[in-house]
Amino acid sequence: xxxxxxxxxxxxQKFVFLKDALxxxxxxxxxxEVAKDKFFEVFDFIVTQLDFSILNTITGTDExxxxxxIYHLSLKNQMVLSLxxxxxxxxxxxxxxxxxxxxxxxxxREIVDLLGAEVEGIPGGPRYPLPDDWPQxxxxxxxxxxxxxxxxxxxxxxxxxxxxxxIGPTHIIxxxxxxxxxxxxxxxxxxxxxxxHPALKEPESFSVALRGEKITGVQVRxxxxxxxxxxxxxxxxYIQDVYLVERICGICSHSHSTCFVQAVEEIAGLQVPxxxxxxxxxxxxxxxxxxxxxxxxxxxxxxxxxxxLMYTWRDRESLMDVLAMITGNRVNYGINMIGGVRRDIDSAxxxxxxxxxDKLEEQTKxxxxxxxxxxxxxxxxxxxxxxxxxxxxxxxxxxxxxRASGVDRDVRRDDPYAAYGELSFKVVTDDHCDVYxxxxxxxxxxxxxxxxxxxxxxxxxxxPLSVRAPRRIPAGEALSRYEAPRGExxxxxxxxxxxNPERVKVRAPTLANVQAVSKMLEDRYLADLPIVVAAIDPCxxxxxxxxxxxxxxxxxxxxxxxxxxxxYSIEWxxxxxxxxxxxxxx
Amino acid sequence: xxxxxxxxxWARLKSPWLLHFNTGACNACDIEIIAAxxxxxxxxxxxxxxxxxxxxxxxxxxxxxxxRQIKDRLIRIYEQIPEPKFVVAVGSCATSGGVFHGLYxxxxxxxxxxxxxxxxxxxxxxxxxxxxxxxxxxxxxxxxE
Numbered sequence: 001x002x003x004x005x006x007x008x009x010x011x012x013q014k015f016v017f018l019k020d021a022l023x024x025x026x027x028x029x030x031x032x033e034v035a036k037d038k039f040f041e042v043f044d045f046i047v048t049q050l051d052f053s054i055l056n057t058i059t060g061t062d063e064x065x066x067x068x069x070i071y072h073l074s075l076k077n078q079m080v081l082s083l084x085x086x087x088x089x090x091x092x093x094x095x096x097x098x099x100x101x102x103x104x105x106x107x108x109r110e111i112v113d114l115l116g117a118e119v120e121g122i123p124g125g126p127r128y129p130l131p132d133d134w135p136q137x138x139x140x141x142x143x144x145x146x147x148x149x150x151x152x153x154x155x156x157x158x159x160x161x162x163x164x165x166x167i168g169p170t171h172i173i174x175x176x177x178x179x180x181x182x183x184x185x186x187x188x189x190x191x192x193x194x195x196x197h198p199a200l201k202e203p204e205s206f207s208v209a210l211r212g213e214k215i216t217g218v219q220v221r222x223x224x225x226x227x228x229x230x231x232x233x234x235x236x237x238y239i240q241d242v243y244l245v246e247r248i249c250g251i252c253s254h255s256h257s258t259c260f261v262q263a264v265e266e267i268a269g270l271q272v273p274x275x276x277x278x279x280x281x282x283x284x285x286x287x288x289x290x291x292x293x294x295x296x297x298x299x300x301x302x303x304x305x306x307x308x309l310m311y312t313w314r315d316r317e318s319l320m321d322v323l324a325m326i327t328g329n330r331v332n333y334g335i336n337m338i339g340g341v342r343r344d345i346d347s348a349x350x351x352x353x354x355x356x357x358d359k360l361e362e363q364t365k366x367x368x369x370x371x372x373x374x375x376x377x378x379x380x381x382x383x384x385x386x387x388x389x390x391x392x393x394x395x396x397x398x399x400x401x402x403r404a405s406g407v408d409r410d411v412r413r414d415d416p417y418a419a420y421g422e423l424s425f426k427v428v429t430d431d432h433c434d435v436y437x438x439x440x441x442x443x444x445x446x447x448x449x450x451x452x453x454x455x456x457x458x459x460x461x462x463x464p465l466s467v468r469a470p471r472r473i474p475a476g477e478a479l480s481r482y483e484a485p486r487g488e489x490x491x492x493x494x495x496x497x498x499x500n501p502e503r504v505k506v507r508a509p510t511l512a513n514v515q516a517v518s519k520m521l522e523d524r525y526l527a528d529l530p531i532v533v534a535a536i537d538p539c540x541x542x543x544x545x546x547x548x549x550x551x552x553x554x555x556x557x558x559x560x561x562x563x564x565x566x567x568y569s570i571e572w573x574x575x576x577x578x579x580x581x582x583x584x585x586x
Numbered sequence: 587x588x589x590x591x592x593x594x595x596w597a598r599l600k601s602p603w604l605l606h607f608n609t610g611a612c613n614a615c616d617i618e619i620i621a622a623x624x625x626x627x628x629x630x631x632x633x634x635x636x637x638x639x640x641x642x643x644x645x646x647x648x649x650x651x652x653x654r655q656i657k658d659r660l661i662r663i664y665e666q667i668p669e670p671k672f673v674v675a676v677g678s679c680a681t682s683g684g685v686f687h688g689l690y691x692x693x694x695x696x697x698x699x700x701x702x703x704x705x706x707x708x709x710x711x712x713x714x715x716x717x718x719x720x721x722x723x724x725x726x727x728x729x730x731e
Binding site for chain 1: 614625653654656685688712
């Protein structure tokens, strides 16, 4: 009996009314719908007894008279059970699951804002993801909602207008000004970092409460980059959507497009040719290399080690040339199409690519040596931004952030997609639990990615590049997972037999990680903020962010830029003897 | 032109400082802007430097379509830049909304919110294109006075 059938039996034994309710789509994808009154009983059993202890995301759907809520839970990061329930639109109330998964708060806020569900018991915090001055009773992901309704409601995009929000028991929303305070007690300062971080895929605003130099609380406001791509996907055809989801993020562009096409291919039942899967995997690994090199440089910049930034970005350019050679584009590769890939790799290109990989491997070995021997680097990164293993499991962090705390999870191995099932690689983990650990993990992953790219290039199977995909995708639903450079990326796609999807839900890895940042900053110093935030790799770059410092005791406020904060952090450590100046690292 | 004005004009052309601002972009253009400043392309040879605050900047480099949440922040930042100021819109989205045109939280190009002096198209605009756009803007400034 397979693992999935065992789970099915266990559920049926416990709940008689769920006889034959569980649908096994394939060994690793289970679907179950439960009525609302029995939902929490079943949910509790599945989470606590059957050990489905990872929450991938929550999808909200519009089902006509009802709202559908799908909780995607996974067992040991391998099998995903999607537990669905319905709430009527007249009274769309549901209890929060934050007592099981604190990280569910972000996903629940999405359902509240975008679909108008009433989730009882989400902890207070700023609004997400819609703008502060979004009018009431406007839920963009409902099928009957049209953008024209916004214009009728007015109030959107008005500058400096202090609109009051409905502060209900379920969701506490910040005021329009970004100076919402976390703990407004005497003697504490609150500095809003943000709201805008250029070069972020998910810009965020941190309100940091300080006592002296110590951080006592952090509040995160995200959603500045909310463009409404999920709704946009419903309005466009599948072919257009491949290019739209590719532009969710300009660094993990291949991650999102692969994740999306995998879901659509699963619904349509397409058998993608092997060569196409190998090419997809190759681009995925090259993307991981360029993303990790980029991160290494940015991390170097944040701690005042600009030489590293210039070195890694110089090396990265040779890889960008390779990507441009293979796909025709430097960044948004556009290599995926539903049913395969668009372009082939010819045999003359392979030695060129291998040459670049050899060179990069050589350089990476040098960076590993720097990370092991350079005392200043070790001092700046060790013990900073600590996130224990228990906290990773509790807060649901993903990717290198989780692996650096000894959590051995990687979708590539646990739930193989594309060609990963046939390739050999090891999942890099580390138990430093801090920013140093995250650096070690990313450096280790670079070496693994070089080896994966070599395996693919040396054993590229022959065959066609794509199969013909129908323009209309038959009705169905699928959940697709992908290990992006920053962690697990999840796409849920539902089709209804037309040219356009019925619902596309995206959970990018940074949303899972950003919630752990406040934990990492607890009881640390303001000087650690830049590198801790950069260490989850929210595609951080080195430009501006305005920071306003408000002294609550004196009521004074002064403006600090991100650069000033960075310099402050470098000086702070310099006074304590940690300094990159006057060192020869080359 | 007085001597002081000449010196100021010369200084402005030789050291245009940038403020980079993401107005809802997918990050691709932002990374390409940074790439343009790193050793391979080295935009800094034109005296260009990326600054952290609008009050030090001459040129506002925007990427991405203007989202509803970011619009008033963009205007606020634009107002903080001292005169004379210039705006460069990098990428297809910043030019017209690009692939995001028509999404509910997207207003369109940067010119929906503030006046723009130069548009650099591309999805994302390559570092070469960004350098070309910057040089053209500087040429325009040189001729204008």
